[in-house]
Amino acid sequence: MVISGAAPSGILDILQPANLTQGMILKQEVLTKQWYTDVLARIRINAFRIELAAGVYEDLLSLASASIEAEAAVGNAIYMLPSFYNHDCDPNTHIVWIENADAKLKALRDIDEGEELQICYIDASMSYDARESLLSQGFGFKCNCLRCMSGD
Numbered sequence: 338m339v340i341s342g343a344a345p346s347g348i349l350d351i352l353q354p355a356n357l358t359q360g361m362i363l364k365q366e367v368l369t370k371q372w373y374t375d376v377l378a379r380i381r382i383n384a385f386r387i388e389l390a391a392g393v394y395e396d397l398l399s400l401a402s403a404s405i406e407a408e409a410a411v412g413n414a415i416y417m418l419p420s421f422y423n424h425d426c427d428p429n430t431h432i433v434w435i436e437n438a439d440a441k442l443k444a445l446r447d448i449d450e451g452e453e454l455q456i457c458y459i460d461a462s463m464s465y466d467a468r469e470s471l472l473s474q475g476f477g478f479k480c481n482c483l484r485c486m487s488g489d
């Protein structure tokens with residue numbers, strides 16, 4: 338897991354309290370099964386699959402198809418700001434991986450000032466039923482984007 342960018346020191350308390358003692362572990366006040374489940378769920382929902390670290394910018398479509406063909410995932414990472422991006426089945430941006438697991442957000446169309454930036458967590462070409470099932474089972478939410486609301 339990579340945590341990128343400046344962050345307050347308390348941000349990692351969810352992973353391990355700053356004042357962790359052996360007594361707390363023995364009394365199972367921390368590091369419990371519920372804590373472990375909570376941490377895994379947070380990572381699962383917020384992590385990005387790093388698909389391809391390219392040295393130079395390439396055309397988005399060829400980058401995406403090369404990644405799919407090669408199943409070129411190089412790992413998973415948590416990025417502080419991108420963790421706040423909501424999903425949309427017709428997103429206005431797309432994550433492009435560049436060197437060293439750094440990422441750029443590429444606009445897929447003109448975006449108005451103040452408009453929310455959204456990405457697609459899954460393959461947007463899937464049917465409504467397949468997307469609904471994957472988002473529900475894999476990410477734990479029912480998508481309320483315009484495309485899903487229209488049943489497309």
Ligand SMILES: C[S@@+](CC[C@H](N)C(=O)[O-])C[C@H]1O[C@@H](n2cnc3c(N)ncnc32)[C@H](O)[C@@H]1O
Nearest residue numbers: 382383420421422423424425478479480481482
């Ligand atoms: C990575 S977080 C995105 C940031 C989150 N909305 C927040 O305020 O911290 C993913 C969560 O946001 C919510 N979410 C994202 N996109 C959504 C969508 N299209 N419809 C409904 N909920 C969505 C779901 O609860 C999902 O588990």
